[in-house]
Amino acid sequence: MDAQDGLARSFETHRDRLRTVAYRMLGSLSEADDAVQEAWLRLARGNTDGVANLGGWLTTVVSRICLDMLRSRASRREELAGHQMPDQNPDPDQSGAPEQEALLAESVGRALLIVLDRLGPAERVAFVLHDMFAVPFDEIAPIVDRSPATTKKLASRARRKVRGAPALPDMELVRQRHVVEAFLTASRSGDIDGVLTVLAPDVVRRADRAALPPDRPTEVRGARAVAEEIAAFGRNSRFAEPALVNGAVGIVVAPRGRLRLVLAVTVVGERITAYELIADPARLHQLDLAVLDGATAPGG
Template sequence: MDEQHRLAERFETHRSHLRAVAYRMLGSLSDADDAVQEAWLRLSRVDSNAVENLAGWLTTVVSRVCLDMLRSRTSRREEPVGQHVPDPVQDAGDGSGPEPEALLVDSVGRALLVVLNTLAPAERVAFVLHDMFAVPFDRIAPLVERSPVTTKKLASRARHKVQGTPAVPAADLARQRKVVDAFLAASRGGDLDALLAVLAPDVVRRADPAALPPGAATEVHGAHSVAEGTLVFGRRSRFAAPALVNGTVGIVVAPRGRLLLALTLTVEGEKVTEYEVIADPARLRQLDLAVLDA
């Protein structure tokens, strides 16, 4: 076996780790695979015998590639919040289709991917490497071209954005979460009775026109009418997850981890008394989104 084949085998032992790092930084499986491939190309062009810590070297390289890709996205204003993402097609069976990405989304967390997409490139890299992969700040600092102290502040700022600040006490947040979880479960299951059980009799549903079929009413009143309309949402609910939306429990709908819709819900007692479906990109960008604790 020649040296190049041996190097390729060593690289393959690190591929899954590199892919995990890149996916959390980029939020796209195809982009993550591109970043990992670029790391391999760079490794193949250097004297690998001079690389003492291959895992650390590769993590640094793939992180630098990801940071460049994030900065390029920002400069070109790619993938704005609220951009339409089509429903996934059937898995191609080659490891690059929607099924592997769906598994990755579930493993990372749909709401977390949405919030990570709101971070500045250097914040995202610092947070992912330190908080998710325990990379020390003195190793991250050269990547983001900051001092270790400033890099620590970047990660702290990102962590605060990810965790958010609840606008209600913990007990109220837990009660809202229970109701929203029941609402989401009923929507996913197409269970009209379960949905009616969680909706107030005089519930109101409002929605941006972009979230509705042509000609549908933007405002609907009454539990039965709202429930029937909510079940239409069921196909999209498989891409939904609870999240902290403007400080209270809401829902994000994010195919492939990219924000498409957000739902804000008003919960009184054990019932949803009102909810709004936000689809307008300008309104989505104004939302304060964070991750709910499990």
């Protein structure tokens, strides 16, 4: 029992980092905790007498478990291809979601979690370990069953997907982001006058039917009418952040890192002239989404 207790104490010193690694790979706190628990069981059952770096060994084990979970998830998605994915959390205010998971999603970045979820399993593992935790490629290669050179290419391909391909010059993206962030700030505080300052007088709000209650029109015109509608969006704006949407600055709404809604925004000058609410699962899947900034720097 003394040896087992010592092993448990050693494991606990690594638990938080393992959980962070697993969460960034899986985007789900419950699944991350499952992966960490499985790593503990493998440690408790195994012979680690020859392990010189327990933290590195555990990171490898957790990464392999996460890779298997991601592959299983990808297989289920293929089986459901052509069918609407079930919405497991339709109302973020009534989901009972742990506050800790909301904080984790906030710390990682909702847009980044969404884009990571669109990577292949091996791409995601290689990218997370190298770009977010600075693990060398020669240590990642055995986990994803590739050569170091191929693993480096996996991470590079993932990096391109995460960063996207902006359709506009950098200065234009900065200007658009300034306008979109002003819109979000005003929306979050319910500041109608603040919203009006960034809306063009003849702004148009369009939406697919899945994004709206049954009694709401799919098109609204005019700054005052659109601004007054913002109150309805305000309850979800705390889950929103700017992202690249089809190469331009838009907004993703992702409670706990789960994509629920995208605002495709059109900015002309310093005003929003139009935006579209997109919630239909098939349309969301077709969007080209990417992060806007360097939220992917190595860290623990």
